[in-house]
Amino acid sequence: MEKSPHLHRFHITTFGCQMNLADTSTLVSILTDSGFRRVPDEKDADLIILNTCSVRDKAEQRVIGRLGELRRYKQARPEVRLAVVGCMAQRLGEKLVELAPHVDIVLGTDRLFELPQVLARSNGSAAIMTAFGQQEIDDFSPVKETDYSAFVTISRGCDNYCSYCIVPFVRGRERAHSSDHVVDSVKRLVDEGVVEITLLGQNVNSYRHGDTDFPRLLRRVAQETEIPRVRFMTSHPKDLSDELIEVMAAEPRVMPHVHLPLQSGCDRILEKMGRGYTLAHYRSIVDKLRQYLSYVSLTTDLIVGFPSETQEEFQQTLDAVEEIQFDAAFMFRYSVRPGTAAARLSDDVDEAEKIRRLSLLIKLQQKIGSQRNQREVGRIRRSLVEGVSRRSDEYQRARTEGNKTVLFEAANLSPGSVAPIRISSADAFTLHGELVESS
Numbered sequence: 001m002e003k004s005p006h007l008h009r010f011h012i013t014t015f016g017c018q019m020n021l022a023d024t025s026t027l028v029s030i031l032t033d034s035g036f037r038r039v040p041d042e043k044d045a046d047l048i049i050l051n052t053c054s055v056r057d058k059a060e061q062r063v064i065g066r067l068g069e070l071r072r073y074k075q076a077r078p079e080v081r082l083a084v085v086g087c088m089a090q091r092l093g094e095k096l097v098e099l100a101p102h103v104d105i106v107l108g109t110d111r112l113f114e115l116p117q118v119l120a121r122s123n124g125s126a127a128i129m130t131a132f133g134q135q136e137i138d139d140f141s142p143v144k145e146t147d148y149s150a151f152v153t154i155s156r157g158c159d160n161y162c163s164y165c166i167v168p169f170v171r172g173r174e175r176a177h178s179s180d181h182v183v184d185s186v187k188r189l190v191d192e193g194v195v196e197i198t199l200l201g202q203n204v205n206s207y208r209h210g211d212t213d214f215p216r217l218l219r220r221v222a223q224e225t226e227i228p229r230v231r232f233m234t235s236h237p238k239d240l241s242d243e244l245i246e247v248m249a250a251e252p253r254v255m256p257h258v259h260l261p262l263q264s265g266c267d268r269i270l271e272k273m274g275r276g277y278t279l280a281h282y283r284s285i286v287d288k289l290r291q292y293l294s295y296v297s298l299t300t301d302l303i304v305g306f307p308s309e310t311q312e313e314f315q316q317t318l319d320a321v322e323e324i325q326f327d328a329a330f331m332f333r334y335s336v337r338p339g340t341a342a343a344r345l346s347d348d349v350d351e352a353e354k355i356r357r358l359s360l361l362i363k364l365q366q367k368i369g370s371q372r373n374q375r376e377v378g379r380i381r382r383s384l385v386e387g388v389s390r391r392s393d394e395y396q397r398a399r400t401e402g403n404k405t406v407l408f409e410a411a412n413l414s415p416g417s418v419a420p421i422r423i424s425s426a427d428a429f430t431l432h433g434e435l436v437e438s439s
């Protein structure tokens with residue numbers, strides 16, 4: 001690929017979810033192959049990239065704040081190029097340049113990998129590219145996140161149009177990578193030393209390419225590659241099939257963790273959200289997972305204060321959380337995303353009430369998360385070592401099969417090794433344990 005003669009060093013900041021992290025890794029690899037060098041400090045960069053998120057207003061406000069700071073920075077260093085890519089670039093397009101005229105390049109979710117070519121032909125005026133369908137999806141291969149782990153995107157976009165969600169608008173219709181591409185990518189990553197991959201899609205359960213659906217793809221990855229640990233996310237309750245549970249039960253290298261967003265415990269709200277399932281259906285999946293898997297860790301997403309949610313309906317969410325017993329949850333206040341179906345509804349639960357509901361929910365989930373973690377005490381979990389603890393270098397940090405963080409006394413294990421850790425104590429967020437010495 002061509003390289004702009006003036007630009008050499010880039011800095012990239014990623015906002016949002018794992019899909020964005022995966023896109024950032026691919027973009028970094030494309031830029032590096034084109035002769036650019038990534039630098040850890042923005043001040044050393046002559047190309048600054050923000051890979052953005054639109055899923056909540058707060059995420060966009062953070063980017064806008066960052067752009068405000070970069071305006072002053074660019075006044076001092078006008079030669080620096082500023083590229084905004086990803087979901088917010090897709091959503092706002094030209095409006096982004098009206099809002100922040102110091103932005104040089106705006107590339108949407110289907111165009112960000114064209115950044116080197118855009119830089120090479122840039123003529124000084126802002127470049128804005130947001131059209132979908134310009135890329136052959138299999139042209140881009142996943143790259144390592146760390147020396148030992150990688151995200152492998154199996155599909156891009158989403159066809160579900162949940163009423164509150166901006167994703168289908170900013171990431172487009174669902175497009176699947178071929179199963180051969182996924183399997184070959186995993187084989188290559190294994191050759192590069194990766195021991196854990198996460199198969200990624202907005203809704204992995206609706207994956208289909210030719211005759212291959214998601215359970216078949218997962219089985220192929222587990223059986224045709226040497227990858228020691230496989231995860232996947234995000235699952236959708238309306239599409240999670242019995243076949244998937246069978247594959248999870250049969251393939252020990254598929255990690256026993258399911259992230260299954262419930263969003264609300266009230267059927268009327270679920271219907272207004274356009275989620276396509278009831279609480280009873282959700283419950284039946286959880287029952288099957290817990291029946292067929294000897295151990296499974298279950299995490300979820302929940303939204304409080306969706307338009308017209310009453311106190312009783314919020315109580316149904318609390319009741320569902322109490323009943324289902326999630327290991328962990330991401331919990332949010334509803335925030336209007338312009339252009340979505342829910343944006344036409346009156347956002348009638350006031351902010352103070354949303355905050356009250358959210359804090360009640362968080363308190364409940366912390367109690368449950370702590371209890372769930374207590375159940376781990378005494379068990380031995382084969383855990384993937386990630387490095388030293390962020391809090392103290394006397395401890396190393398690892399991730400259990402159930403995707404829980406465990407800290408153990410530093411034993412000089414290299415990141416990427418898998419070690420048996422006996423869990424000795426736990427709080428709501430973290431397990432503590434000790435390395436089980438092999439005899």
Ligand code: SF4
Pocket residue numbers: 158159160161162165166167168202203236
């Ligand atoms: S499944 Fe629903 S919530 Fe998830 S990305 Fe698609 S539209 Fe958004």
